[in-house]
């Protein structure tokens with residue numbers, strides 16, 4: 001799902017305090033397999049020396065307009081031509097103003113006039129500057145010109161105030177780059193994803209749950225959003241950050257997940273049920289903390305509703321995708337679930353070995369399909 005690997009990215013850095021975050025942004029891009037060339041304004045060099053970016057990118061940093069590129073070409077033209085995407089982070093009010101007016105008086109702004117690939121701007125400045133009408137007008141103009149604008153975050157700013165203007169954190173910028181470089185083939189489609197475990201209470205301090213980390217469901221929700229879908233993610237309790245630009249509905253128990261999903265399926269085109277839903281709940285959870293009695297404890301469990309089966313039975317031309325975590329007879333069990341739950345695709349996960357199922361960054365799966373979508 002990483003569409004950054006192997007890409008030529010130009011990272012433009014202008015003179016704002018958030019330039020220190022661009023160091024981490026560069027590292028993330030390189031780690032994802034991109035080849036990154038850095039172009040800095042003279043002011044940016046006052047915040048972080050070019051040597052830092054040179055060491056981390058493995059390329060010379062372009063600051064001067066009249067440096068020579070390889071062969072006979074001029075470096076900023078060569079880099080502009082070869083770029084698959086350009087990110088300007090941080091983008092100061094000055095650089096935004098120049099780009100909006102087509103002014104090219106240094107290496108970065110001149111390079112931008114020669115770029116034909118997708119371009120992203122990450123504004124970063126004091127709140128009053130960001131809310132200034134001139135700046136907003138310039139951003140609107142860049143947006144109309146096809147620039148992808150990443151809205152700044154809100155919070156504590158370097159100038160001591162608090163408000164809009166913070167440069168988004170590097171992982172968010174990388175995520176927005178994935179969005180910018182993805183096809184828009186799910187635009188106009190609504191996708192509902194479930195993720196994570198559920199928690200079934202035993203008493204106010206204990207619960208029954210499972211090892212699901214939520215990573216698979218969150219990655220699928222992000223991938224659908226990158227392709228332009230309108231995504232709702234119904235999530236059990238997890239410890240990973242929410243996907244950008246996805247409507248997250250947090251739930252705890254299987255019953256809460258069932259209500260959240262079943263009340264949101266109208267108008268949805270694709271439903272992907274990745275959550276590891278608890279099959280059982282405690283019949284009578286205690287209102288107070290259960291104390292040790294020295295005589296063991298027997299819990300009476302009752303079965304939860306099968307959310308996927310209910311979705312499969314009531315669907316109306318929707319594509320429904322289920323997941324199956326199995327320890328034995330992978331394909332046989334997955335096929336049985338495909339038919340029993342009336343879904344189009346069942347992704348069969350073997351819960352075994354490194355790099356598969358719960359908690360890993362990779363997964364191994366087999367797909368059983370009723371028909372191809």
Ligand code: CTP
Nearest residue numbers: 273274275277304305306307308322323324325
């Ligand atoms: N699922 C669901 N509601 C449940 C249990 C499971 O919606 N109460 C969904 C899961 O989100 C997954 C699929 O059904 O997409 C298969 O889940 P899995 O736990 O593998 O299967 P179960 O139906 O629970 O069967 P078993 O535990 O007996 O293998």
